[in-house]
Amino acid sequence: MTPAAYVLEYHLVNYRRTWRSSALSTMVLPLLTMLGFGLGVGGYVTTGVDGTAYLDWIVPGLIASTALQTAFGEATWPVLSGFEWVRSYFGQAAAPLRVADVLGGHLAFMMFRVLVSVSAFVLVAAAFGTLRSPWALAVLPLSVLIGFASAAPAMAYTASIPSDSYLAILFRFAVLPMSLFSGVFFPIDSLPDPLLWVAWALPLWHAVDLTRAATLGLNPGLAGLGHLLYLILWCVAGWFLAHWRFQRRLVV
Amino acid sequence: MPSLIHARGLIKRFGDFTAVDGIDVDVQPGEAFGFLGPNGAGKSSTMRMIGCVSPPTDGVLRILDMDPLRDGPRIRARLGVCPQLDNLDVELTVRENLTTYARFFGIPRATARRRADELLDFVQLGERAGSKVEPLSGGMKRRLTIARALVNEPDIVLLDEPTTGLDPQARHLVWERLFRLKQQGVTLVLTTHYMDEAEQLCDRLVVMDGGKIVAEGSPRSLIEQHSTREVVELRFPTEDQGAYASKLDGIGDRTEVLPDRILLYVADGDDALAEVHRRSLSPASALVRRAGLEDVFLHLTGRTLVD
């Protein structure tokens, strides 16, 4: 086993203790959102979106959004706790582990959490018959990509802040606006220009577009390749940023 | 003059567990009164009842000649409380901790500010006034908590284990400040499981064990009543100290066998040690010291204070 796998094991052991409470938000919240927006609001969107029923259209957006939210949830409070409250990172850093192992092991656990959340959502979506193509299976590897592209920069941010007030700021000013204006609930074409550019710059819209192509069985085309490369860019940049910030905080 | 704190048959139960089991206490104005005992003896429960945040289960309790159940706010207005665990406000600065706390007593803002500055000087934290609480050392936090307990110029200051968890230097600084308070005539009531603390600070103390008071008096009188003047501590190079006990028969008034050493209670330590050597016993180490409250506690309960 590589050192990072020991760190992953540590997080999994912890998860065995706490999974029950997180199961609720993992399973129930996406289901509620789907019912509330997909069926409820969707019932009033009589024309559908681009010829697709609103429920079918919104589900991939919610899946991508779930991957992002789960990744952000795991890369913020638990990470700050590792530095400030439980201080588990310092314990790990005192063992013969490199910063990359501490970081990589925790990221691996986060990807596991993202996969669990997204799988649950995909099952529910399938039960409602909203998945239109076998390509919907591509959502699983895709969600790991989205999760990594979100979690890595979020970890870099968390490793740089002194208190959890800054996490509330992150969620209010970054995660929530991104979730609301990245084409999850309505097509971004209707956004005014400056906001449209912001939506393009953030990772979520790219993730939503790819996921939507997968569940609806559309051909993502060259734009799809662009989305992929852009998300990978977020992953790579996020990793190096997080590694730098972790190094700064762990190795003084 | 009536006692500031008056308790008769005071009892505190939590479910089936009896934390305080019928104690009688009287604290007079201006004295430094101590509750000495190991962890779990019922000291903190007693303090919480005196602080009017824990209703007695049974018995009589009067503080400042008032009833804690009925007059809680009026009594607490005249108490200063320094709890065992610091509960300073980490979202405020050092100075704001005092000014805000003063406001809880309805002290006008200007007075609160003036008093905060005086108290910060008193506990030697004037230079840290603008700092947050978190980076302060344990000793500084404790001194700040003590300052906070003084912000309403209380008639009685309650100190629950004031120096537990502090390093020796920080302890002495706290003791020195408390001693200064005592000289100013402030009534101190403190709990401790350190006998040196009780000997340093208390005019009068009660020894508590298992929720009961097992002895009462000044530190000196307790030692005179329940111990000899000197103690010889012997360590023998063996797993079983008890095996040597019989060989020491008749040397001291009393012999206590502890897991790691044997204590001989004697009037003259050097004479006793000479007798030990005369019996050709060769302890790995031998120490002659004056008897203290630890010995009183050991005699009364058969156990050591700090385990």
Add this chain to the structure above:
Amino acid sequence: MLTMVLPKLVSFEGAGRRSASVAERNVTALRSAYWVVMLGGFLEPVLYLFSIGVGVGALIGDIELPGGRLVTYTEFVAPAMLASSAMSGALSETTFNFFGKMKFMRLYDGMLATPIRPFEIALGELAWAMIRGNIYSVAFLAIMVAMDLTTPLRALATFPATVLVGFAFGALGMMTSTVIRSWQDFDLIGAGQFALFLFSGTFVPATGYPLVLRWLVELSPLYRSVDLIRGISLGSVGWPQLIDVLYLLALFAIGLTIAGHRMTKLLCK
């Protein structure tokens, strides 16, 4: 006789002043980061208004009120966002922050060593949550007027209703905080809050729900709040709104009584 009544009278003396000093502590604790968090709390309903109200609203067009009147979807959603913002503002201060101060920071242990009583802490914290929540409400009402989603006069009349909503949820949140055991339970509270947010006639009229579900929804506190605020801001007030007011008043009274009682139990063992 007089000696039996007097202590009760005396014990209420200074309760208001002491509660105010608890709220004052929170003002002192305001720091730059906290201000930004507060700004974020205001931003949340505005973002939802633009995303769902305006963005999704463009896909929906007009919506029919129970009376048969047609309003734009944005007009329909805006009062609901105002109500849920009053709810979440009150809840965030009285659940997460309140619980943290009680269990984690041990703040109230320190306060209780002063003349302050548990009930006064509850009242002071609630007053503080209300100040914060009402600033949000005023700002959101201003936006509604600016976007022509309600008239200035109706906005003025809506404000006291949002205050009532805030007090009711504040008391409810405080009661919940004194009952729950650990941080993990906040996941439950969050889920419950989110479910209320989605299904309380906020985004679609409850009349569209199956009958059983509809009855359930009509019992929820947020539904009552949305109904009240929407009624006033769209100018269609009737008997149902009186029920809303009575419901919220009862919730406030029950919540605060239980909270004060539970705090005494938890902190004055």
